[in-house]
Amino acid sequence: MRKVLVLVLIFLPTLILPQDELPFPSISIGISPAQNQRDLVVTLEILLILTILSLAPSIIILFTSFTRIIVAFSFLRNALGTRQTPPSQVLVGLALFLTFFIMQPVWTDIYNGAITPYMKGEIGYQELFSRMMQRVRVFMVNELINHHNEDNAFLLASSVGQKYDKIDDIPNTIIIPAFVLGELELGFKMGVLLYIPFIVIDMVVASVLLGMGMIMIPPVLISLPFKVLLFIAVNGWDLVVAGLIKSFAR
Structure with a gap:
């Protein structure tokens, strides 16, 4: 009986599986020369898209208005003392949408002056990058000049042993960190400006509690609803967002 079971186990796979098994398909990746100029253009476009997607977070943070907006929102939340309200995801999302709105003229100029001619074959990819960077540079230089921060560029240039007379002569390697x-x-x-009214409320509440002898109650616990009510009463979100938008040169 045992011998029969052993024979069944040995020959069972051959009885179940078909005799002529199909081989597994093989996958191979190779590089072949381009047959025409269009194939090369498509390949470069794919590489360009992948590069932009990988560098998109850095581009948004360093070359746009995102940094100023998210820093102001972080200070506002800390000044209110609401800890994680609103959540960081909400603040980042709002900052991104404001960044897209503020940078819309820059994106439009890049699309009309760089991307559209490239798609039509009027310029090459080198000219494409040059025009895109030139338009972003104009935005960064205008922000430095309008807010009297052009000294940052000259100080950075002098720290590396370079001297320039005009901000237009300073290379992008110095303009970018100066802008940030x-x-x-x-x-x-x-x-700091957002902190001042809320600090006043904290001081008033702390003084009142100290005068009443209620030293065991944390002043922040009492002042939080008053700060939120004040922020709502003056329509604080609209004022902050409008101030941020107006702070950028249009």
């Missing part, structure tokens, strides 16, 4: 530093400086200035 200027955005951080403006964001902190706005944060």
Whole structure:
């Protein structure tokens, strides 16, 4: 009986599986020369899209208005003392939409002056990158000049042993960090202005509680609803968003 079971187990796979098994398909990746100029253009377009997608977060943070907006929102939330309300995802989403709105003229000029001619075959990819960077540079330089932060560019240039007479002569390798530093400086200035009214409320509430002898009650616990009510009464979100939009040169 055992011998029969052993024989069945040995020959069972041959009885179940078909005799002529299909082989597994093989996958191969190769590089072949382009047959015409259009094939090369398509390949470069794919590489360009992948590069932009991989660098999109850095581009949004460093070359646009996102830094100033998110810093101001972070200071506002800390000044209100609401901890995680609104959540960080909401603040980042709102900052992104405001960034797209503020940067819309820049995107439009890039599309009309760089992307459209490239898609029509009027310019090459090198000219495409040059025009895109030139338009973004104009935005960054205008922000530095309008907010009197052009000294950041000259200081950075002098720190690396370079000297320039005009901001237009400074290369992008210095303009970009100078712009980011200027955005951080403006964001902190706005944060200080946002903090002042809420600090006054905290001081008044703390003084009242101390005068009443209620030293065991945290002043923040009492002042939080008053700060939120004040922010709602003056329509704070509209004022903050409108101030941020107006702070950028249109």
